[in-house]
Amino acid sequence: MIAMSDVYDKIMDLAKRRGFIWPTSECYGSVAGFIDYGPLGSMMKRRIENVWRKFYVVREGYYEIECPTIGQEDIFIASGHVKGFSDKMCQCPHCREYLRADHVAEAHDIHNASSMSAEKLAEVLCALCCPACEEELGPVEVFNFNLMFQTAIGPGSQRTGYLRPETAQGMFTDFQRLLRFYRDKLPFGAVQIGKSYRNEISPRQGMIRLREFTQAEAEIFVHPAEKNHPAFPRYADYRVPLLGIQQQEDCTEPLFVSMRDAVQQGIVANEYVAYYLALTHDLLAAIGVRPDKMRFRQHLPDERAHYAEDCWDAEVFSERFGWVETVGIADRTDYDIKAHERQSGQSFAVFIQYDTPQKVNRVRVTPDMGALGPKFRGKAKAIADALCECIPGPEGATVTIDGEEIFIPPELYKVREETVDVPGEEVTPHVIEPSYGIDRMIYAVLEHSYDEEMVDDEERKVLRLTPAVAPIQVAVFPLMNRDGLPEIALDIAEKIRIAGLVADYDDSGAIGRRYRRQDEIGTPFAITVDYDTKEDHTVTLRDRDSMQQARVPAEGIDALVRSLVEGTRMFQEL
RNA sequence: GCAUCGAUGGUCUAGUGGCAUGACUUAGGCCUUCCAAGCCUAUAGCCCGGGUUCAAUUCCCGGUCGAUGCACCA
Numbered sequence: 001m002i003a004m005s006d007v008y009d010k011i012m013d014l015a016k017r018r019g020f021i022w023p024t025s026e027c028y029g030s031v032a033g034f035i036d037y038g039p040l041g042s043m044m045k046r047r048i049e050n051v052w053r054k055f056y057v058v059r060e061g062y063y064e065i066e067c068p069t070i071g072q073e074d075i076f077i078a079s080g081h082v083k084g085f086s087d088k089m090c091q092c093p094h095c096r097e098y099l100r101a102d103h104v105a106e107a108h109d110i111h112n113a114s115s116m117s118a119e120k121l122a123e124v125l126c127a128l129c130c131p132a133c134e135e136e137l138g139p140v141e142v143f144n145f146n147l148m149f150q151t152a153i154g155p156g157s158q159r160t161g162y163l164r165p166e167t168a169q170g171m172f173t174d175f176q177r178l179l180r181f182y183r184d185k186l187p188f189g190a191v192q193i194g195k196s197y198r199n200e201i202s203p204r205q206g207m208i209r210l211r212e213f214t215q216a217e218a219e220i221f222v223h224p225a226e227k228n229h230p231a232f233p234r235y236a237d238y239r240v241p242l243l244g245i246q247q248q249e250d251c252t253e254p255l256f257v258s259m260r261d262a263v264q265q266g267i268v269a270n271e272y273v274a275y276y277l278a279l280t281h282d283l284l285a286a287i288g289v290r291p292d293k294m295r296f297r298q299h300l301p302d303e304r305a306h307y308a309e310d311c312w313d314a315e316v317f318s319e320r321f322g323w324v325e326t327v328g329i330a331d332r333t334d335y336d337i338k339a340h341e342r343q344s345g346q347s348f349a350v351f352i353q354y355d356t357p358q359k360v361n362r363v364r365v366t367p368d369m370g371a372l373g374p375k376f377r378g379k380a381k382a383i384a385d386a387l388c389e390c391i392p393g394p395e396g397a398t399v400t401i402d403g404e405e406i407f408i409p410p411e412l413y414k415v416r417e418e419t420v421d422v423p424g425e426e427v428t429p430h431v432i433e434p435s436y437g438i439d440r441m442i443y444a445v446l447e448h449s450y451d452e453e454m455v456d457d458e459e460r461k462v463l464r465l466t467p468a469v470a471p472i473q474v475a476v477f478p479l480m481n482r483d484g485l486p487e488i489a490l491d492i493a494e495k496i497r498i499a500g501l502v503a504d505y506d507d508s509g510a511i512g513r514r515y516r517r518q519d520e521i522g523t524p525f526a527i528t529v530d531y532d533t534k535e536d537h538t539v540t541l542r543d544r545d546s547m548q549q550a551r552v553p554a555e556g557i558d559a560l561v562r563s564l565v566e567g568t569r570m571f572q573e574l
Numbered sequence: 575g576c577a578u579c580g581a582u583g584g585u586c587u588a589g590u591g592g593c594a595u596g597a598c599u600u601a602g603g604c605c606u607u608c609c610a611a612g613c614c615u616a617u618a619g620c621c622c623g624g625g626u627u628c629a630a631u632u633c634c635c636g637g638u639c640g641a642u643g644c645a646c647c648a
Contacts, residue, residue, distance in 0.1 A: 017584060017599085029622065029638045085648050091575085100646070147648070165648080201646050202575070209647075305648080458610065479607060508601085512609030519609090531607060540608070547609070 008320035011446050012206060014461065018521050020044065020446070020471075021207060033203030033211030035439075040521055043471035043502065045214070045442055048287050049193050051468055052216045052436065055283050060231075062189030062218055065178075067170030069195055070151060073160045075169050078343035079336065085147050085165060088118055090125060090140045101142045104128060118142040147198045163197035168433060171219035172336045175348050179221075186350055186429055187230075189220035193438070207443050208321055214438040220272065221429040223352065224334065227270035235278035236260040242267060242277075242312075243297040254295050267298075269310030269331055276329045276434045280314050284327070288445045288466045293317035296329075307335035309430075316444040326440045334428040341428075353424035360422050363391060366414045375412070387413055445469060449522060455547075463522030464545055467565040473501045474561050475518040479530040481507045489529040492539070492557060499558040501565060519544055525561055525571075529554075543571040550574040 015021040019038035023030035037045055056062050076082045088101040101121045108128050122142040129136055148165050152158035164170075171178070171190045182188035193216040203209040241254035244267045255267070259274040268274040277296050285291050299311040314327035337348045367384040376383055379401055386399035387408065396409045449464045467473055476493040478485035486507055496503040504523065506514045511528065518526055526542040533539050533554060540549045541557070552560060552574060563569040 013585075023639075032639070081648075455609075510606075510609080510611070515609045528608060549608075
């Protein structure tokens with residue numbers, strides 16, 4: 001193994017040269033925080049997204065939706081992004097440093113700075129010194145820097161729109177439609193894979209902090225009192241490294257426990273969260289993130305959103321960036337749904353029918369409108385409504401209308417005690433949210449797959465991508481570019497393409513060079529047509545990782561490669 | 575955003591106030607019977623804008639991108 005000191009540089013160099021990732025619009029000089037996926041990168045990204053779909057859409061049955069990347073202001077008022085997704089900042093007039101206004105104040109022992117208004121903060125800051133240049137700040141303007149990209153919808157008197165900072169809101173705003181789609185039953189889930197946007201102040205770290213990035217998010221709506229995942233046994237014995245609050249406080253190694261134990265011991269809040277911790281571990285491993293470079297870190301109480309019951313980040317270790325948050329898994333309770341109910345004025349409740357209707361005794365007041373009407377005239381309706389809500393005493397009932405207490409004698413209404421059937425109840429669902437950063441997953445896979453080794457005194461660069469995510473699954477070569485070999489090879493490549501795989505045909509240069517080209521872009525298998533092929537209709541099949549070759553019949557090679565790519569057969573068994 | 579440093583074909587690199595090196599890669603050809611062999615040929619470059627100068631890739635200023643530190647990271 002060769003020293004991987006600057007593995008990031010090597011990967012980004014490879015990614016640029018071979019068409020995985022490019023700086024965006026290079027002819028105009030690029031923009032930080034934006035990247036282009038080249039031909040191989042796009043294919044790899046699509047394949048990673050498809051692995052994700054296999055887990056969430058196919059297996060979990062949470063169907064995918066697709067919402068606009070631009071949303072109207074109400075959405076983000078409800079979500080809290082308009083107000084909360086911004087920082088109060090100011091600029092030092094002396095050194096022109098941008099400062100977090102509340103942080104400066106708090107550094108000078110001024111409490112509650114984060115809850116102060118901009119005006120109040122400016123007042124407080126006036127007498128304080130800049131932490132950068134130590135000059136007195138004096139009168140400064142405190143302004144909000146919102147991390148959302150703002151835009152205008154339509155011409156003329158325009159409505160404000162924002163580029164979404166997360167895909168999640170689409171699942172919330174479509175909640176009522178989704179509920180009907182799933183025929184009014186909990187639990188159900190919906191997912192979305194798409195672009196999100198955050199106007200980061202200073203994006204660095206290449207593709208780790210982007211201003212436009214791809215998220216894959218699932219919102220799973222569950223009954224608030226039923227947080228046991230129906231398929232929990234699937235992962236009950238699955239073990240993942242958990243860096244809980246306790247381990248972080250004690251600075252100890254992650255616990256390696258089964259999901260069953262994690263829930264029983266109260267490390268993880270409930271089965272749902274635990275289930276998606278395990279599923280995430282499973283999924284990341286399936287795309288090629290190394291299990292020994294993965295851990296799940298629980299949010300500490302002060303970094304967790306106040307409404308979140310439990311929150312974990314899947315972190316992936318990078319030689320360059322250390323532990324990188326790649327997936328967030330949170331129990332967001334009913335916060336989002338309640339917020340959209342308030343903002344939209346609509347009910348997002350779910351009516352849950354009981355197995356058998358419950359018998360409930362209750363007192364029912366029936367106002368005698370024939371008597372109330374003539375007596376109270378305009379107030380009669382309000383009094384009648386109030387009577388229905390109150391519990392009358394033996395002497396009569398007292399209701400309050402517009403602050404005025406009115407006594408209603410018993411002869412103006414009837415009281416009946418009755419037993420009614422209550423068929424069910426309305427609940428506000430809780431939301432379990434696994435949220436994946438696709439771009440970071442891609443980077444992690446590239447970094448964990450990159451390898452160098454010496455072969456015959458030459459450095460061999462190889463991306464050990466799992467076949468499930470490799471952009472090109474098989475290469476087909478004629479050993480010589482003559483004697484009818486290219487025709488046979490082209491024919492094989494065509495058959496493989498018909499079988500649904502991406503095959504790269506290459507007849508240029510020495511055979512070893514062609515193998516190396518494919519090694520560098522992670523193509524797991526290569527087929528070479530040689531002179532024996534003409535005699536006995538066999539070809540060599542070469543395995544990228546071992547560089548071993550097997551002689552196999554040309555007939556059926558398409559099905560064989562397909563099963564190798566799908567993992568139903570292994571090369572070593574050939 | 576601030577400070578420091580950097581930017582030469584796709585990649586790595588030499589060098590310069592006056593015709594810009596070499597290697598690798600790539601493409602075409604010759605050769606070649608399984609892991610970057612060899613030979614011939616070709617393509618391709620001084621980050622962008624302004625200034626100084628007869629002349630700027632080179633010097634100066636501004637910007638972009640990248641690295642590092644600070645700040646920021648719901």
